Amino acid sequence: MSEQSTVRSVTYDLLRSLGLTTVFGNPGSTEQPFLQEFPEDFTYVLGLQEASVIAMADTFAQVTGRPALVNLHSSAGMGNAMGNLVAAYHGNTPLILTSGQQHRELVIGEPYLGNREATELPKPWVKWSYEPARAEDVPEAFLRAYATALQPPAGPVYLSVPMDDWKRPLSGFTRTRTVSVRVAPDPERLRGFAERISASRRPALVFGPEVDRAGGWDAAVALAEKLRATVYGAPLLDRASFPEDHPLFAGPLGMSVKTIGDRLTGHDLVVVIGGEVFRYYPYVPGPYLPEGTELLHITGNPDVAASARVGDSLLGDPRAAIELLLETVTEGSARPAPQPMPRPRELPPAPNRPMTPPEVYATLSSVRPADAVIVNESTSTMAQQIEWLPTNRTGSFFATASGGIGWGTPAAVGVALGDRDRGVRRPVVGLIGDGSFQYSVQAVYTAAQHRLPIVYVVMHNQEYSILKSFAVLEETPGVPGLDLPGLDIASVARGFGCRAVDVETAGDLEREFKSALTADTTTVIVVATQPQKAML
Template structure:
């Protein structure tokens, strides 16, 4: 006798076809009908808190280049996840997020564990939010969710699915579709941009995260070299798109209106590709653009283009746009080559105790393998990372796109799982502040359960250094809650199944880092460091 086909079996067949066979989740009672009889050819990645689940799926999708499937608990679980959902939205990460909804029979009575106003809860941080009208619509809703998540600008989508839908009889679903995930720019407008670039006396290029996401790293280098133009990193970037040790790299633009405007002084044209114009924080007044400077922007996002405070925009895939620009722009050999970014790299003659962040990064620079990927959530030390651990390869730097913390620890797990999925072996290092770690420390459990060789370097300065820096800038003395005494990070890490050590010297750090690269479990290296005033 043939087993009756259901929404559950039909949907899982569709998920196989779409190669969505890894499910990131934290199960709740309203999700168990979806997870029942979980197939052996699927992988379930358990996160102990929903925000961590989202961040793991975020970088897994970024690394594999495919949408990732997330299953959250209804209502409260979705609420827990929203903090890192903001990062996935700003980072254009294709996530298909589902949550359970109460039984259809109960929904009208606003039941316990129901998704109240289900489609409104995750907004505005999803591209599409839907609850199927009929159980029969569930597979087609997944097909649409897949298309919405992947089509540019990519991003997360959400579905609330009543728990009784999964056992509803359904004959099948045969409307599987393929779709494009790249949009070419208007060539006539791009050619006009190219003419302005070619005529520029002193152009500056700003490459943002969209370039690396589009696979445009090598083309970005070729364009900069052909134009003989200085390249700046976009403010508050979550993916690096240009080698930070290149002679044309001029460093990051800065974060405030004033610092960006000051940095662009002397350029008659700024070409921003794959980035917002600009991510600003904090507010320090100044010129948005220096007098006599014009700006061009190329982005795949209509929202990013519309939000720009200045300049002329062009919509299109940044990777394709750069490829086309390479043939359109004139050689810049007549331009004076930009001066390389100064790298002071000053270290004390005698080591400090506790160490400074610069000493920590300098030690890591001596022992890191060339193919190391860094996930950074030490927000007060980003300038030191660029100085000592410059990003030199595509897909080798990740940071949150939202500005919230609690993303980095689980994001390192997602990178390692994504590498495993695609058969790539490279060291994954999480550079985490002691304050940041506490937001999502439970992600260490997932790293241990999956035997991931992630190395976490936790800089313990016993405070929220970034917030103290903002307090100085914003002239707000006496802010409470900025000190973090009494946290035994190593013991907590061991409790989650990780190997954990505490170090005080660069020699110990280098030794423990090398040991961690070949350990059979994730390692948490706790380094006592001095508080660091952030470069704002």
């Protein structure tokens, strides 16, 4: 046995063989035995707070199509990361999270920086959580973590590794293996679904984020066109799976039980593919489906199928299911053509100061490059974004899969790093609310250090507009802490190394956005805007 061969060296060899050579993290003392003499063929992406680290790794994994490795600091770092771990879990992102446990000799005495009940802390937001019983088991634990993270439904996993394990001698680990990442739907049940779809008089399609993640964008368009079916945007979507400027697209479905039920009135059949039935918030009572409407549900996630309040479900890879449906459903040319979504795109007769969100989006629509990616965390203006900046390409829209904020700013970093990793250069536009920006403002440091082509457009309305909209709907007046006066966002962004400007007019926004596209660094454009009542 070589004197140099240790658990650490064997694990790094395994990670190389799996293609996991990018590590996202914020180094802590219990992680230094793993990170020491960091290999030159690996890349370490430093985030200044663990929640930001998770969001960066989340979109990096989504863009590259392979798991991302995240190294966190004991229980404190894992605790910081939990908010965005929820988003990664709901978004089915394959992440391998690791953190350092204290020295095995000390653990029984509850030492300082010990990770008490380490495997319990990240639950229920991981698929698997494990601390190896022996140092020799660390490499195999990584291999199982890799397989578990990738197998459908994909998602985060967690490993706690005692800090003294890394230096233990180990001769090697050669048992590599591969796993399936797609599960075919039951053909008999799928045929039954196809018959019901073909017999429908006025079907509606709802394509959820699983479709785009599975590479099913083109197949979804083909299915909608063959059926001549109305397509709605999934509620609270985190990936767009259908072109929002397509004639069959009828706009967002809504968020509440009542709104969704009202929108689906007149359809005899609703087919939800690759999403939940449905993501609801807030609670506004109403029928889950209109009278006389049936629902079919196809998803690769058994928990999502089980939690649906209505409908008949089918488990299977969404892309595979759509492609099989294309072969079996009857062409729908005899159906009446769906009414296209009205796109009023109304602007005020004279420019406002501060600008309204539609004015901001109208300006961006004239200068957005065709290949730009949008990362949205301006929660009160998402309806206006769809209206003015529709997603029309696969893999070009990202939002949080959970209800927390503080995901979008670092997520834009992960998208840009993922593009760079796969040799693609395209502008990344982060549409961020001023409240959301404060949750993870330190993420722009990573963007600036890597000189990423990100343009953040921060809408500065000096309040949590989405919460004020909820307060009206939920009849909860007098909620404190919803105003945000006194924020100098541009100065903070400059302090982290970004190019940053304040703008007040459409002309200024257009000029600065164009300049940002050619800048060799990350730009933060802060736009003074009027509060926008969210469309709930």
